[in-house]
Amino acid sequence: MTAPEPQASVALRVDGAAVEVPAGATILDACRAAGRDIPTLCFLETLHPVNACRVCVVELEGSRVLVPACSRAAAPGMQVRTDTPRVRHSRKMVLEFLASSVDLSTAPRVAEWLDAYGCRPERYGPAAPAAAAGERDALTAGHHAAPAQGARATVHQPVKVDNDLYVRDYGKCILCYKCVEACGPDHQNTFAIAVAGRGFDARISTERAVPLPDSACVYCGNCIAVCPTGALMFKSERDLRDAGAWDESRQHVTDTICPYCGVGCTLELRVQDNAVVRVTSPLDHSISHGNLCIKGRFGWRFVENRRRGGD
8 A cells, every 4th residue: 555645845934033834834824833823713623714904914025015914825935024014004994993893892802803903993983882991891792782873874884683502683783704604615505695885885685685484594503603792692691681690601512412313413502500501613623513303402301301291
């Protein structure tokens, strides 16, 4: 048997440190290999990068413009800088623009980035709750906050609750395209949602803006799994947040195998007060890669049914 050929590698430098990554890896892969923490919102390992949010930009020697680390392939001899004044200024501006118009109160790590880059979104007008001075604790507390008054009407749409499984709150949407990719060519191939409109009118929508029950949606919930801001959220989680009862410090995660079929998807059950409140699946699982069907994502409610056999 012929031995497999060794995988080619690419040598480059990140902030002066020598890094070696496999051929085909991205600059983001190289930055992570070098121990650099690069902020990302629209990137996910299991999706094709769409370069929408631009918070991962880095400075590349010889390039006129900053480059998105999530999609630019690493090349031999690259000199990458991740924390220059130019890079920090660009990230600061992107985060300020987002936080001044979108409710980021349920977007993990955004509060940390707002502080790290010295962001002041309020200078662009009425700020979304996550960005307003003195209100950034809402991000880390994980409680729901209502959209800011005076923010763009095209961004802060009415919350859509048209089914019992998940809520669409597009006032939190940053148009990262991750849900569209997950519903479409990357995972589900259902194509129930897409970006409609242009410019400030751009928004995620079903075909002809029909309610979810009337659309092609199969309720796999894979769009929820990839959403970085909480614009798509389990109704069980949303209800707890609205009641002020969502508390991640009281939650624990239990891994199990989905009982509905023989595929063998791994479920991560997030439990609070002895009740399942959300289900996810690990991205690195070789079978599902973070994806589930409607039964795996939402079929856990039978666990809460304490009555068996009518007694």
